[in-house]
Amino acid sequence: MSLEARLLKDTMLAGIVGKPNAGKTTLFNALTGGACPVASYRFTTIDPNKGVAFVPDERLELIARVAGCERRVPATMNFYDVAGLIEGASRGEGLGNQFLADVRSCDVLVHVVRGFDLDTEGPPRPIEDARAVVVEFQLADLELIERRLEKLTKKARTGDAEARREVAALEEARAVLERGELLATSDRTHELRADISYLRDLITLKPVIYVLSVADPTGDREKKLFRELEEFAVSHGASALMSAAEAEVELARIEDAAERAELARALGIEESTVRAIARAAYERAGLISFFTTLSNECRAWELLSGSTAVDAAGKIHSDMARGFIKAEVVFWEDLVSCGSWAAAREAGKVLVEGREYVVRDGDVIIFKFNA
Numbered sequence: 001m002s003l004e005a006r007l008l009k010d011t012m013l014a015g016i017v018g019k020p021n022a023g024k025t026t027l028f029n030a031l032t033g034g035a036c037p038v039a040s041y042r043f044t045t046i047d048p049n050k051g052v053a054f055v056p057d058e059r060l061e062l063i064a065r066v067a068g069c070e071r072r073v074p075a076t077m078n079f080y081d082v083a084g085l086i087e088g089a090s091r092g093e094g095l096g097n098q099f100l101a102d103v104r105s106c107d108v109l110v111h112v113v114r115g116f117d118l119d120t121e122g123p124p125r126p127i128e129d130a131r132a133v134v135v136e137f138q139l140a141d142l143e144l145i146e147r148r149l150e151k152l153t154k155k156a157r158t159g160d161a162e163a164r165r166e167v168a169a170l171e172e173a174r175a176v177l178e179r180g181e182l183l184a185t186s187d188r189t190h191e192l193r194a195d196i197s198y199l200r201d202l203i204t205l206k207p208v209i210y211v212l213s214v215a216d217p218t219g220d221r222e223k224k225l226f227r228e229l230e231e232f233a234v235s236h237g238a239s240a241l242m243s244a245a246e247a248e249v250e251l252a253r254i255e256d257a258a259e260r261a262e263l264a265r266a267l268g269i270e271e272s273t274v275r276a277i278a279r280a281a282y283e284r285a286g287l288i289s290f291f292t293t294l295s296n297e298c299r300a301w302e303l304l305s306g307s308t309a310v311d312a313a314g315k316i317h318s319d320m321a322r323g324f325i326k327a328e329v330v331f332w333e334d335l336v337s338c339g340s341w342a343a344a345r346e347a348g349k350v351l352v353e354g355r356e357y358v359v360r361d362g363d364v365i366i367f368k369f370n371a
């Protein structure tokens with residue numbers, strides 16, 4: 001399937017954001033296997049780079065073995081490498097307007113901050129850099145809220161109940177931002193989400209993963225900077241990871257597994273943080289995975305949490321959703337422990353579910369449908 005087809009098929013987007021020269025494009029290349037240009041000057045990226053990353057899942061291998069499938073296909077996550085943000089972006093500085101429009105189109109943000117020295121920028125200041133971007137997001141949301149209030153206030157005065165409810169929510173959201181807080185960490189976040197109809201456009205409501213981009217993940221300075229970033233992330237309702245993406249890109253080019261493993265140990269990269277970032281973005285976007293074992297292929301399919309069996313069938317093919325009859329479902333741990341579909345059926349672990357069944361993360365499903 002082509003990249004554009006996948007981007008149309010799967011609507012959840014993770015945006016890689018941050019200040020210029022933070023390591024965003026390097027991380028994007030590591031995630032997607034891309035070869036987008038990287039340079040030590042601002043705005044190497046203007047239009048967002050688009051790519052697809054595989055989401056690591058240890059369950060896929062276990063299910064494939066039990067089902068006797070030779071081919072494994074992991075779930076995927078769409079990524080945008082967005083242009084770097086500078087102070088004043090909310091007022092249109094630099095690529096501000098375009099940058100903010102790109103960010104608003106994303107469902108989850110991977111906020112990259114520099115943790116390495118750079119001749120053109122000086123020593124790393126991750127907390128300062130992260131805070132500067134957050135302030136621009138707050139200002140951008142305030143501007144959007146003000147524009148929306150201008151349109152709705154007159155309508156609310158006529159007695160329109162929906163307009164009055166949204167105006168009240170917008171005024172509350174404005175107060176949160178004016179206090180220097182984020183909408184995502186407000187005590188009233190749930191209620192605001194319910195009452196603000198265009199919440200997708202509000203950046204400070206989006207889930208965030210902070211990534212400290214470093215050259216040496218074993219260095220004392222880098223570890224100290226990461227601890228500080230973790231504290232900052234937690235205070236902003238987010239999580240944090242450290243990544244030496246450039247080193248991981250170089251490791252991926254080494255074909256010999258033993259040589260690659262030896263160099264990874266020397267670099268202090270015991271486990272790929274790039275893979276962890278892909279997984280974290282997937283989960284923070286509210287995605288789960290269900291599995292199929294058809295035609296000698298074990299495949300993980302991405303699905304929004306809370307989706308039904310007929311929604312899952314539609315992820316595979318629209319004809320499956322239209323002609324849905326039933327779904328045979330077994331939880332992945334039960335299938336693996338039983339050793340086969342047949343044994344799982346005999347043990348009563350395979351359940352027959354209808355179209356309204358809510359799919360669990362880890363369900364292995366066989367769909368029955370009329371063609």
